Amino acid sequence: xxxxxxxxxxxxxxxxxxxxxxxxxxxxxxxxxxxxxxxxxxxxxxxxxxxxxxxxxxxxxxxxxxxxxxxxxxxxxxxxxxxxxxxxxxxxxxxxxxxxxxxxxxxxxxxxxxxxxxxxxxxxxxxxxxxxxxxxxxxxxxxxxxxxxxxxxxxxxxxxxxxxxxxxxxxxxxxxxxxxxxxxxxxxxxxxxxxxxxxxxxxxxxxxxxxxxxxxxxxxxxxxxxxxxxxxxxxxxxxxxxxxxxxxxxxxxxxxxxxxxxxxxxxxxxxxxxxxxxxxxxxxxxxxxxxxxxxxxxxxxxxxxxxxxxxxxxxxxxxxxxxxxxxxxxxxxxxxxxxxxxxxxxxxxxxxxxxxxxxxxxxxxxxxxxxxxxxxxxxxxxxxxxxxxxxxxxxxxxxxxxxxxxxxxxxxxxxxxxxxxxxxxxxxxxxxxxxxxxxxxxxxxxxxxxxxxxxxxxxxxxxxxxxxxxxxxxx
Amino acid sequence: xxxxxxxxxxxxxxxxxxxxxxxxxxxxxxxxxxxxxxxxxxxxxxxxxxxxxxxxxxxxxxxxxxxxxxxxxxxxxxxxxxxxxxxxxxxxxxxxxxxxxxxxxxxxxxxxxxxxxxxxxxxxxxxxxxxxxxxxxxxxxxxxxxxxxxxxxxxxxxxxxxxxxxxxxxxxxxxxxxxxxxxxxxxxxxxxxxxxxxxxxxxxxxxxxxxxxxxxxxxxxxxxxxxxxxxxxxxxxxxxxxxxxxxxxxxxxxxxxxxxxxxxxxxxxxxxxxxxxxxxxxxxxxxxxxxxxxxxxxxxxxxxxxxxxxxxx
Numbered sequence: 001x002x003x004x005x006x007x008x009x010x011x012x013x014x015x016x017x018x019x020x021x022x023x024x025x026x027x028x029x030x031x032x033x034x035x036x037x038x039x040x041x042x043x044x045x046x047x048x049x050x051x052x053x054x055x056x057x058x059x060x061x062x063x064x065x066x067x068x069x070x071x072x073x074x075x076x077x078x079x080x081x082x083x084x085x086x087x088x089x090x091x092x093x094x095x096x097x098x099x100x101x102x103x104x105x106x107x108x109x110x111x112x113x114x115x116x117x118x119x120x121x122x123x124x125x126x127x128x129x130x131x132x133x134x135x136x137x138x139x140x141x142x143x144x145x146x147x148x149x150x151x152x153x154x155x156x157x158x159x160x161x162x163x164x165x166x167x168x169x170x171x172x173x174x175x176x177x178x179x180x181x182x183x184x185x186x187x188x189x190x191x192x193x194x195x196x197x198x199x200x201x202x203x204x205x206x207x208x209x210x211x212x213x214x215x216x217x218x219x220x221x222x223x224x225x226x227x228x229x230x231x232x233x234x235x236x237x238x239x240x241x242x243x244x245x246x247x248x249x250x251x252x253x254x255x256x257x258x259x260x261x262x263x264x265x266x267x268x269x270x271x272x273x274x275x276x277x278x279x280x281x282x283x284x285x286x287x288x289x290x291x292x293x294x295x296x297x298x299x300x301x302x303x304x305x306x307x308x309x310x311x312x313x314x315x316x317x318x319x320x321x322x323x324x325x326x327x328x329x330x331x332x333x334x335x336x337x338x339x340x341x342x343x344x345x346x347x348x349x350x351x352x353x354x355x356x357x358x359x360x361x362x363x364x365x366x367x368x369x370x371x372x373x374x375x376x377x378x379x380x381x382x383x384x385x386x387x388x389x390x391x392x393x394x395x396x397x398x399x400x401x402x403x404x405x406x407x408x409x410x411x412x413x414x415x416x417x418x419x420x421x422x423x424x425x426x427x428x429x430x431x432x433x434x435x436x437x438x439x440x441x442x443x444x445x446x447x448x449x450x451x452x453x454x455x456x457x458x459x460x461x462x463x464x465x466x467x468x469x470x471x472x473x474x475x
Numbered sequence: 476x477x478x479x480x481x482x483x484x485x486x487x488x489x490x491x492x493x494x495x496x497x498x499x500x501x502x503x504x505x506x507x508x509x510x511x512x513x514x515x516x517x518x519x520x521x522x523x524x525x526x527x528x529x530x531x532x533x534x535x536x537x538x539x540x541x542x543x544x545x546x547x548x549x550x551x552x553x554x555x556x557x558x559x560x561x562x563x564x565x566x567x568x569x570x571x572x573x574x575x576x577x578x579x580x581x582x583x584x585x586x587x588x589x590x591x592x593x594x595x596x597x598x599x600x601x602x603x604x605x606x607x608x609x610x611x612x613x614x615x616x617x618x619x620x621x622x623x624x625x626x627x628x629x630x631x632x633x634x635x636x637x638x639x640x641x642x643x644x645x646x647x648x649x650x651x652x653x654x655x656x657x658x659x660x661x662x663x664x665x666x667x668x669x670x671x672x673x674x675x676x677x678x679x680x681x682x683x684x685x686x687x688x689x690x691x692x693x694x695x696x697x698x699x700x701x702x703x704x705x706x707x708x709x710x711x712x713x714x715x716x717x718x719x720x721x722x723x724x725x726x727x728x729x730x731x732x733x734x735x736x737x738x739x740x741x742x743x744x745x746x747x748x749x750x751x752x753x754x755x756x757x758x759x760x761x762x763x764x765x766x767x768x769x770x771x772x773x774x775x776x777x778x779x780x781x782x783x784x785x786x787x788x
Contacts, residue, residue: 051578052570052585227570236573246574250788251479262478264630264784265732 008152008412009424010075021078021473024190034421041072041417044178053174055230055461069466070175071416072182075427075448079193079475085156085431086442088341089146091331093433093440096163096318098334100140103317104130114329119322124371127279127314129286133303135312136211137437142274142310143202144433145169145446148341150412157344157409158327159428163319164311165276168447168467169432170234173198173241175447175469191474193444199241201434201441202274206242208436209308210271218271220244221261223252225277225293230462235276244274254297259307272308273298279313321370321404322348344409350401358405359396362389365405366457367396380457382408411457414468416450426451428459429470444472476575476630482786483572484631485638487584488622490565491615492642494558498611500525500650501548503680505604508541510672518676519544525653525680528556545604549611550595558611559595562588575631583621587614630731633724634784640724641777644717645770647704650680652766674700681712701762702754714769715749721776722746728784736783741776745769 011026013019018026045067048054054065077085102108103120110117120126145166147159176195180187203220210218222244224235239246251261252270260267275282281291286299301307317323323330325346331339347354347365358365362381369377379392396403413424431446448468449459459465500522507518516539523532523544531554536543551557555564566588569581576584591614599607626632654677674695678684681704690709691699708715722742729735757765781787 049589050582050586052581227567232570236570240574245477247477248479251477262785262788264476264478264481265734266785 007410007424007426008150008155010150010412010414010427013153021076021081025074025076025186028186028189034417034419037072037417038419040182041070044070044072044182047178047181048174051174052233053170054233068171068461069452070178071450071452071466071468072179073415073417073422074179074469074471075414075429075450076471076473077445079473082193082444082472084340085148086444088156088158088339089148089431089433089442090440091335091337091340092146092158092161092327093141093144093435095327095331095334096144096161097138097140097435099330100312100315100318101134101138102334104133104314109330109333112333114333115323115326119326120317123317123320123322125314125316125320127317129299129303130312130314135209136305136308137209139209139310139435139437140312140315141318142206142209142312142435144435145430146433148429148431149344149409150427150429151410152412156341158341159344159409160321161319161324161327162430163315164278166430166432167231167234167276168430168449169198169443170237171467172432172443172445172447172470173237175467176445179469190471192471193474195443195445198432198443199238201443202238203242203244205434205436205438205441206272206274206308206310208438209310211305211308213305214271219269220272220274221247221270223247223249223273223275223277225281229276231276238274245270249277249291249293249295252295252298254295254301257301257304257306259295259298259301270307272310274310279316282309282313321346321368322350322401325404344406347405349396349403349405354405355396355400358403359393362393362396364408366408367392367403367405370402370404380408383455383457408457414448414450416452416466416468423454425454426457426459427468445470478785478788480572480575481630481634481784482781483568484575484634485780485786487565487568487572488635488638489642490561490568491618492639493556493646494561494565495612495615496643496646497526497548497556497558497561498608498615499682500680501545502605502608503676504544505541505608506679507672507676516540521653522548525649526556527649528554541601541604542598546598549599549607559591562591562614577621577625579621579625580618583618587618590614628727630728633727633731636724637721637780640717640720641773641780643712644714644721644773647681647712647714647717648766648770648773650677651701651704652763652770655762655766671695677704681710683710683712686710698754698758701757705757705765706749706752706754715746718742718746718749718773725780736779738776738779738783741772741779745772745776 011018011022048067048070054067099109109115110120141163143166145162145168147162149157149159151157172195206220207218220242222235222239224232224246226232226248236246245261247261252259255267255269258269259273260269277293280288281293283294283296283299284291285296299313302309325348327343328339331337347358349355349358358367365381367379379388381389411426411428414427415422416425427448427450429446429448432443434441448470449461450466450468451457451459452466453464504518504522519539519541523529526548532547535547535551535553547554548557550559552560554560566584569576569584573581591611594607594610622635654673675684677700678687683703687700687703703710703713705714707713708719710716725739725742729739
């Protein structure tokens with residue numbers, strides 16, 4: 001196998017032999033022929049297509065349903081590595097919830113001067129309608145997807161905290177299902193921690209966040225924008241696996257101070273709504289009046305304690321990319337501890353000194369829109385053409401506060417299977433976290449996204465990324 | 476169960492029934508065009524009429540022949556009732572109601588869509604037509620088989636079945652409506668080979684030519700064909716059979732929910748009009764009038780069901 005120069009490869013490290021977490025897998029691999037593996041890989045694709053595990057691409061004509069390419073070489077994390085990672089994630093998620101509670105109540109962190117007031121006051125992701133509202137159980141982020149990248153044996157960074165409506169968990173589950181079907185022998189040889197409890201745990205975790213006045217078994221529903229949404233497969237998958245109803249805005253209305261869904265026998269109340277609709281579209285009476293996706297009046301029901309909305313409205317302020325740069329301070333402020341997981345050094349272009357630096361070093365940096373997601377609207381300096389850099393420079397100068405910049409990280413690689421055999425590609429990791437008054441639950445593993453193009457650092461599925469099964473080994 | 480989900484299931488199975496019926500109509504039309512020496516235009520025109528899309532067809536095509544009609548009915552995405560349009564709509568509904576379907580049903584639906592998308596990607600040539608039509612029917616049969624084999628007999632199943640039989644009744648009635656003149660007593664053509672071919676086409680359009688022969692041997696008459704398709708409760712595509720099935724499935728819902736609606740009365744009225752009737756009485760009031768009234772009542776029943784079970788709010 002070729003090794004990408006200068007990058008940490010998770011299978012081989014710096015040497016010729018497999019790192020310990022991969023040794024069992026590599027023993028197995030040594031007995032396999034590339035041709036057979038490639039055939040298996042084709043089978044996996046057929047399986048995904050038949051099962052309909054697809055995502056919709058906006059604006060693409062014709063075949064607008066695509067498969068996310070699946071690579072059959074697993075990404076393997078040792079139990080010890082995972083223990084440290086999950087401690088770090090838990091600490092961070094705790095801090096985020098404390099931060100959100102504070103920001104919508106006493107705003108101690110602003111008073112202390114650790115986070116500048118403007119950053120909140122002028123931020124679109126901050127929802128004044130949430131001020132003074134205590135969500136049931138004081139949980140804001142019921143589901144979090146923390147994006148983590150690795151650059152060395154012990155070097156892990158948090159790249160983003162997805163605290164709004166992180167997606168991808170269905171791929172984590174289906175990837176494992178696929179691997180179990182294709183290579184059962186691997187799982188009898190290597191002890192991998194299971195992920196299949198996720199839907200059951202999610203249901204429990206959401207039910208534990210039901211409003212106080214709910215007595216009896218809480219009714220949970222998943223709110224989707226509809227079948228044309230890019231993540232619709234995941235919405236229906238999760239509803240199906242949790243045994244929850246999958247509803248759209250037009251199935252819901254306010255009845256007797258509760259949110260109720262239209263059934264064949266009349267309106268039935270819902271206690272917990274796992275919504276996969278953005279804040280802005282949630283309630284046309286309170287937010288975007290044009291929205292057809294939400295439920296008129298749901299915010300009023302919410303404020304009066306009639307329903308749990310997961311994640312809570314207004315959580316976006318916590319995963320805003322400008323706030324991100326303050327995460328080490330935020331973790332310390334609320335937990336009294338130093339952050340276990342590092343932040344990527346970040347220049348806030350709203351600050352003149354930083355902007356000057358960023359403009360001088362555009363070709364070395366990654367510049368991102370503060371509110372952007374999905375890998376759109378960003379510049380990867382080292383990979384961009386002169387013209388792209390020049391065009392981006394104009395946008396940046398016109399609205400500096402819209403951008404942050406980070407060094408180009410040397411993302412670790414994990415091999416993928418190509419027709420000629422294994423070849424290293426860059427990866428990231430999105431573990432999935434559930435929060436309820438009962439505690440924080442992190443599914444061992446998560447979604448590993450991989451940039452399929454040689455040398456590419458962009459792992460987003462909308463831009464040619466694929467996924468891998470992620471194994472956390474039993475110790 | 477969500478009203479939207481009930482509606483999604485109901486329409487999904489109406490769509491599948493319709494695609495199968497369209498394939499069967501094209502099959503019958505194609506056979507006529509091969510066996511008749513005269514121009515095949517009339518026959519294709521009556522196929523077009525049966526599917527109620529004459530205007531749309533004439534906007535797209537100047538000529539009526541095997542190539543234009545099969546293309547329009549099988550794969551033209553601008554025709555909302557073409558097999559491909561319908562199968563796509565059915566699959567969209569399946570995605571909508573995914574949480575109500577077993578994995579087997581969903582995969583059969585998805586497979587049907589993938590297979591037909593490929594088979595109908597290019598215009599179908601005459602020599603491929605029989606195989607393509609067989610494929611459409613087969614894919615639809617696989618979906619039905621998965622439904623029968625894996626789904627609980629509960630409200631979900633009931634709504635799927637109600638959709639199936641409403642659509643099927645509508646389809647058989649439309650075939651009779653377009654061809655009613657062939658079945659009328661007439662001094663012309665009586666006993667001629669033209670009549671025989673026409674009658675056989677009708678039977679073929681509802682996959683009933685073998686069944687008819689089992690029951691009637693060589694005694695082919697307009698009256699007995701009409702009786703068979705309208706009143707015979709042994710034939711799974713007859714109006715009486717479909718209406719009875721609708722009543723049964725609506726009754727399951729009423730038992731399950733402990734609540735009856737206006738649609739229950741409407742469905743029972745439909746059945747009793749068929750049960751208490753004879754083919755002579757139908758010919759006395761007029762076959763055409765009888766069929767037209769049935770199509771109207773059947774449609775009204777569908778709308779009543781949508782309303783009673785809150786499909787759309």
